[in-house]
Amino acid sequence: MTAEDKAVLDRINKYAEEVLGEIDPQKTPVSFQLEKLKPVMEEIAREKGLKLEDVFIHYMDIQSEAACASDRKLKSQLSDLNEGEDMPLLYRDNY
Numbered sequence: 001m002t003a004e005d006k007a008v009l010d011r012i013n014k015y016a017e018e019v020l021g022e023i024d025p026q027k028t029p030v031s032f033q034l035e036k037l038k039p040v041m042e043e044i045a046r047e048k049g050l051k052l053e054d055v056f057i058h059y060m061d062i063q064s065e066a067a068c069a070s071d072r073k074l075k076s077q078l079s080d081l082n083e084g085e086d087m088p089l090l091y092r093d094n095y
Helices: 003-020 030-048 052-082
Strands: none
Touching: 003 030, 003 052, 030 052
């Protein structure tokens, strides 16, 4: 992920924290979430001379990339706990 990608991701996620608050993303329709994020994505689109749809697609791509990186980091950090016979933590790959 480039520094510019990270800046976009951080900006949208910060905005999401402000406007979405404590919603449960698993129980809240994606359409509602996207509508709430639309103002910041429109702003980014204007600044970069892009279509709103392109900003949305790019955000989804870098959000997925960040989620996979976080998952790999967690799996790596927990790997020591899963060694030996005791294996106190079961970690399953979801993909």
